[in-house]
Amino acid sequence: MKNEEIELFIKNALAAKRYGAFKVEGLNDDSVAYLIKTAQWFGLAVPNVNKKEINEEFSNCSIKNKILTIDGIDGNYLVLSCVDKQVERSFGTLAYDFIREENRQLVVSNPIEWWKEWRKLVGNTILNKRVYDVIAEMLVLNHLYDKEKVVKWNAISRGTHDIETKNGDYEVKSTIKRYGYQVTISSQFQLENNGELKLIFIRLEEAQDGYSINDLVKKLVLKGYSKDQIEKELKTIGLEKGRSVRNDKYKVLESKEYTVNEKFPMITPNSFVGGKIPANIEEIVYTINLSSLQSKRFL
Incomplete structure (x- = not known):
């Protein structure tokens, strides 16, 4: 095995x-x-x-x-x-x-x-989880929670997708670069899915009229999301209550939603002969350019 x-x-x-x-x-x-x-x-x-x-x-x-x-x-x-x-x-x-x-x-x-x-x-x-990465994931969580109440955020997403819902999972990629649509896929399993999977790309910039982690915690809790659960997730990534970076604000410049299906470029075990990764290769990290792929606005 x-x-x-x-x-x-x-x-x-x-x-x-x-x-x-x-x-x-x-x-x-x-x-x-x-x-x-x-x-x-x-x-x-x-x-x-x-x-x-x-x-x-x-x-x-x-x-x-x-x-x-x-x-x-x-x-x-x-x-x-x-x-x-x-x-x-x-x-x-x-x-x-x-x-x-x-x-x-x-x-x-x-x-x-x-x-x-x-x-x-x-x-x-x-x-390695940057503040704007967390804000991007929380913005997606907040948006999805408006639509369906069974939503789970995985702050540490190794082995899981960032956000799980009854109707499918979401992988969130964010950047503060002004240009480009390159995203890094951190393993050969990150885009694997047994159901529907969406990749959300969000471009942000630091701005006082944006959202902070604390702002999004308040918004989610007011809507009914478990405060204990969201604080537990933040604690696992070193962003427990009292951390000053929880007040850093970012606003969204652009957001796109991509459907991860057979037409989406990816490397998984099924990309190899026999559906298995070649022996002695343990991790595959690669970059995808999203610029020419079909998408729609997310936020």
Whole structure:
């Protein structure tokens, strides 16, 4: 089983509505790992063969040594877990690094060192989210919430789309450049979809007559969107209450909506022979020029 298939297995198992311990398929016998899902938390566990003691936490995630009963047998495990059910799919992507066979020696011999590196990865993913990117996503969220009340914003969108609705998902791309329609697709999975997917392109500029994050929080909450949920998402990307950048204002210069279908240029596993990415290629990042593609105004 290829890396992307193991990652997909983890994400699907996390999304399934069943509790228990499930052996992760596709790993070698000497790299066994389990996916754990309870009513309180979910995560991944590997045998703690060196009996390391660790108890670290960061952004609703933790790594700890625990005694778990799996298949009726008590064992000592290193467990990477999360308590925030809103980020199950994102966690599945980020946490896959924990059970990768090539990382196993470091994980079991020096889990604190692995944890520090992983925390940097998560932190960088969070910090790379620029204020205007967040404002663009919140503007789309606000617009969609006017139309349908079942709307979910994923502030950290690795493994998920930025916004999910009952009628389809939305991927939001934003820029403060005055010209051009180039967007970066950050992985071969970002434009994959099982239903309808729209890509929203928004051009903004900093302006006092624009919207800030705090402005959009107030607008959404007044409409009925959960304040706790939106603040939780903002906290995951380092934009908790009190951050001064939440008052930075941007206005929309242009917004376009594109339908992501068979005519839309993209690279996915289906772009390759057999529907699989060639061996040893783990991540594909590419740029699309939207200028000649059919679109309509969004906002």
